[in-house]
Amino acid sequence: MLSLLISFCVLGYASAEQSPWPSGAAGDLAFERSDFMKSSAYRIPDRASSDYAESGAYGTVNKAWDKTHSGQWFIEEQRYGFDAVGAGLAWDRKDLVDRGLKIFDWGFAQQQADGSFHCPDAFHSTSFFIEATARTALLLSASKYSANFAPWVASVKPKLLSAARWMTDPKVERKGRESNAPYTHRRYLVASALGFVGKLDDDPALIAKSQEYIKEGLALQAPAGFNPEKGGWDSSYHAVGLTFAIRYYTIVADAATRKAMEPMIDKGLAWLATRVTTDGSVVVTGNTRTGLGQEIGRNLKPKTMSYGSAYRAFAYWSMLREDKKLQETADLLARYDRSKR
Secondary structure, eight states, rough: OOEEEETTGGGGGGGGGOSSSHHHHHHHHHHHHHHHHHHHHTTSGGGTTOOTTTOOOOOHHHHHHHHHOOOOOOOGGGGGHHHHHHHHHHHTTTHHHHHHHHHHHHHTTBOTTOOOOOOTTHHOOOOHHHHHHHHHHHHHHHHHTHHHHHHOOOOOOHHHHHHHHHHHHHHHHHHHHHHTTTTTTTHHHHHHHHHHHHHHHTHHHHHHHHHHHHHHHHHHHHTOOOOOBBBBBOHHHHHHHHHHHHHHHHHHHHHHHHHHHHHHHHHHHHHTTTTTOOTTTBOOOOSSSSSSSBOOOSSSOOOOOOOOHHHHHHHHHHHHHHHHHHHHHHHHHHHHHHHHH
């Protein structure tokens, strides 16, 4: 395994706060458009978000529900529209951005008057969708396509705000917190969903609420560096949570919040590096949720390691930290992921 000590000593880093990498949505957009993302997540752009129906319903479960409106559906499945948006922004493909927005629009068409989505596990499922769509609105507004997509951004802003206010309704939020309690990564997911809407709508209350979730997540990190899931570690969900955290760090966090988050991200990546083998595969031994058939996903398949989240986390933080060792780990993970597809 890669050594725990490979360039992860905080004293050896350039400060991410002083990094020349742009902050805010412009910084997130720069990462999505980076050469690394073009060679990894967006290597074959036409495949991005390709599992959709003509209506915009995405994935096996939602496409089936769209035909009969019976059985289960999940608003979170529509979040995969961002893959097409990201690929479109990376490769200057407006047609792919349009594909992603069509997928999102199907999701918004299911929204209720109170801002909710009537699907199972609604609080958690909504947080995924809102994170992806609010981030899309921010990135489109920061891109060269801002004028082209300004009408779409304007149309979804009130819908996003309504959903965020539904999530923060005390009764709704209390149940959501109870359901999310065993899962550290969900703190960073909810923080990003609320924080992105707060930035989009210039809503200080939502940003303050998002900071509560960041503080909760930071307090949960284990001394060894992993962010607990169901009482133990899980290399996949750990990577997912770090990816949400780094996006929040770039787009939403103020100087004080960034300073508080940096040790968690440094330690979290250091721990994850110890799970990466010399061929780029990630050890799943001891995982509480993924890689060993423990949990079944919305697609009715066993949950596996999210290599995309892992290489994104290392590459993104590498750009902010200006640390070549982090990028080397990202490249190793991305090569392994490509070899298995």
